Amino acid sequence: MASKKVPSFEYALCMACGSCLPACPFGCLSLSKQGLDRYRTAFPRLDRPESCTGCALCAKACPVDCIGLVAASDLVERKKENS
C-alpha cells in the first residue's frame, strides 16, 4: 500500500497567512510552529496527522503554493531560510 500523503510546508516561502487552516475540513493544521524567523511569526504545521486524509485542499488554498503533499514517512520539517 502506498504511504499516506500529508502536507509539507516550504517555510522559506510561507507567509504565515493562515489561508490553509480553514481550508482543511478536519482541522488538522494549526499555527503553532515558531522560531523560524526573527519576528516570532507563528507558521502552520500539521498538528493532527492522524486525521489528515491527504486531500490537498490546504495546498490548493495556499496563495503562494508552498504546500506540497509528501509521503508521511518522508515528512521532515524544513527550515525557513530568509529573514
Next chain:
Amino acid sequence: MKACMGKILRVDLEKRSFEEEIIPEETWLGYLGGVGLAASLLYDAIPAGADPLGPDNVLCFSSGLLTGTGAVMAGRWMVACKSPLTGGWGDANCGGNLSPAIKQCGWDAILFRGIASEPLVFIADAKGPGLEAAGELWGMDAIATEEAILSRHAGGKLPAVAAIGPAAERLSLISGISNDLGRYAARSGVGAVMGSKRLKALVLKGNRPIPCADPAAVKALSKAYSDKVRRQNLPGLMKGRFLPVLGKIMGGKQVLPLDGIMSAGIMKRWGTIYNNLAGAVNGDSPMRNWGGSVAEFGARHYGKLDPDRIVKRETRKYHCYSCVIGCGGVVDVSDIMPGISHSHKPEYETACTFGALCMNDDLETIYRCNEICNRSGLDTISAGGTMAFAIECFENGILTKADTGGLELRWGDGKAMVALLELMAARKGLGDLLADGVKKAAERIGRGSERYAMHAGGQEPGMHDARLDPMMGVSFSADPTPGRHTISASVYYNVSHVWEGVPWAPKSTKIYPKGEEYEATEREADKSVAGTCLKQVLDAAGGCLFAVATGTQHWRIFDYLDAATGVKRSREDYMDAARRIQTLRQLFNVKQGLSPRDSIMPQRMAGEPPLETGPLAGIRVPIKAMVSNYWRRFGWDPETGVPLPETLAAYGLPPRPAFQAAKLEVE
C-alpha cells in the same frame, strides 16, 4: 459571476426562522460585495425611523468578494446596520477569521432581524443554520465566550466565532463585536445592536468551496505581492526610538512621493504602534482631547510609548486570515494582569486614545484599558474619547467628585482612568452615563460640557488630526459613517496609486507643498472622492487598508477582482460601483432623517481656535468649504449633502432588488 457564493441567509430571531435568497447578477456588478452588498440589502430592509435597538434594525455580516479566492490581504468581514450612535448608516470591519467562514457556510452575507425572546447563539455547520440558547455564555466576556465555544469543538475543525461582551449586552452604544479572541469590528455601535437582538455569538463551521474564476491568475498576483512583502525587512539597527525622524518627514512642509511598499517593513516590525512616536512629533496624534500638543506631552512622555517596548511583549505575531504582513501580535501581559489568557497587542488607536489623548504616558494603563475594552466589548477609540471628555469636564469643574463617586479625573492619571473604564464597562455610577459615548454623555451632563464633546455626528473620531491631514477631516465630517479614520486621507492617497487607470483621480507623483492640502480646491476634493471610492472597493472586496497603503501598483486589487470574478472591467467601472455604494450609504442617512451637515466635526478639531503650540500651531482647516466641494464632486447637493436626482438616476438608486427566494438546502 464567480468569487461570490451567490446567496445570503436571512435569520429572523423572533420567529427563529431562516430564509435563503439568491442574489441576482446585477447586484454583484453594481455593488460588488462586502459593504456594497450590505448597502444594497439594508437600504430597503431597514424602515425609515427604525429604532436602532429595536426589532426592525437588521444586522448584516458580509464577507468580502475576494475572500477565499486565493487573494492575499483579503480576509476582512463587514458588519452593517443602522447605527445607534449616529442614527444613520453604521458599519465596522474586522480581519480575524470570520470572513472565509461566512462563505464556507454557503453565503455571502447573514442578516439578523428581530429580537430573540432569550439570549441565543447562531450556529451554522454541515447541518445548516440553527439557533441555540446562549445559556451560561450570556454575561461572559467576549474572549472567554469564544474560548468556551472553541473548547467544545476541540479535536476537529475549529469554527470561526464572532461574539459580544457584557458591555454590548448592556447596550453600551460604544460597543463592538469581537472575532478571533479580541480582534474587533468596533465602530458605529454595532455591538449594541447585536446585544439588543440578544444574539451572543455566531459560530460558523462550513466547508464549502469558494469559487474563483481564474485561480492561477489570482495566485500569480498573490505570489508577486508576497515576494515584495517578504523582502521588506527593516535593519535591526532601526530602533523604535528613531521613529520621530520618520514622523517629522511625514509631517514636513514638502510632501514627498514615497513607495508604499516600504510600509510593509514597518508594519511587520511594529504594526500600527509605530505611530506612537511618529504621530506624536508631527501632530498626527491628538492630545489632551484635541486641545493640546507635543509641547505639553514631549519626548519625556511620548518616549515611554516606544513601540519596541510593546513588541518585546509579543509571544507571537498575529495575521488576520490571508494576511502576508501580520501587523498584529499576541502579547504577554500576565505580570500586569495575572491570569489573562490571551491578549492582542494594543493598536496605535488604542495606545493614543488612552495615551496622548488623555495625556497618559503609562504603558501599563494602556494594556489594562486595552484588555478591559477587548473583554467587555467597548470600542477603544470611543471609550478613550469619552474618557478624555470626562477628564476635561472634571478639570474644568463641570464634573465633580460628587459625580465621579470620589474619583479625581486628572489628565494622565492612569489609575483613575482604569477605574473609570471599569465603571463604563460595567455601566455603574458615572460609567453608566459615559457608556453611550460623548454625544450622549454631553446631553446628559449639560452645563456647557458640549464644548468638550469631540464627535462627528455622534461618533468619536479616530486618532489622526485633521489639522495635519485635512482630507482626514473631510472623511470625519462627510462620510456616511462619520468620525472614521480609515476612509480617505492624504497619507493613504499619496501611496495608493489609485490614479493609474482612473483618469479623474488626481495624480500624486511629484513633490508638492503641504500647504496645498489646506485649500478647498477641486483637486483636493477629487482626491477625497477618489480615496473614498477606493475604500468602498476595498470594503467590498474584503481587503485590508494596510494593503492599499502599500500601493495598488503592488497589491493589485482591480486585477484581483477581474481574475477572481471572471468579469473583466475597467478601473473606472469599479470606481463607478464605489460611487454607487457611497451614494447609497449617504441616501440611507437621508432616508433615516439625518441632515449630513450635522456630522461636520467640531470647530476645535478644525483649528477654531487654532492650537497655540506644537507642529500644528496656528493651523485652521476650511472644513465646511472642503466638505461642500466633496459633496458636489460626488453629485450631491453642495449645500445639504443630499444626493441629487440626476446622480440617483445615473446609478439606478435607490435599488429595487428582485430577489429570487431559494429553498433552504440542508446538507
